[in-house]
Amino acid sequence: MAAKGKVPACIVCSRQLEGGLLEWPQFPFCSQRCKLVDLGRWFEESYTLPAGPRTAQEIAEEIEELEARRMELESGEEG
Numbered sequence: 001m002a003a004k005g006k007v008p009a010c011i012v013c014s015r016q017l018e019g020g021l022l023e024w025p026q027f028p029f030c031s032q033r034c035k036l037v038d039l040g041r042w043f044e045e046s047y048t049l050p051a052g053p054r055t056a057q058e059i060a061e062e063i064e065e066l067e068a069r070r071m072e073l074e075s076g077e078e079g
C-alpha cells in the first residue's frame with residue numbers, strides 16, 4: 001500500500017481526492033456541492049460578525065445571490 005499522506009482531501013467532507021488534481025476541477029473541494037457548503041459557511045460568518053454598516057438592500061442582494069447559487073447547484077447537479 002502506498003502512503004496515504006500524499007492524497008489531498010476535500011476540506012469540507014474529507015473525501016480523498018485521488019487520481020490527480022485534473023480529476024478534481026473543484027479542488028480543494030471534491031465537488032461543486034462542497035464548494036458551496038464552504039461558501040455558505042463563509043457567508044454565515046460574515047453575517048454573524050459586525051463587518052460594518054450594511055443596508056437592508058445589500059443584505060437582500062447577498063441573500064439573493066446565495067439563493068441563485070443554490071439553485072444553480074440543484075439544477076446542475078451531476079449524477
Ligand SMILES: [Zn+2]
Binds near residue numbers: 010011013015029031
Ligand atoms: Zn467534499
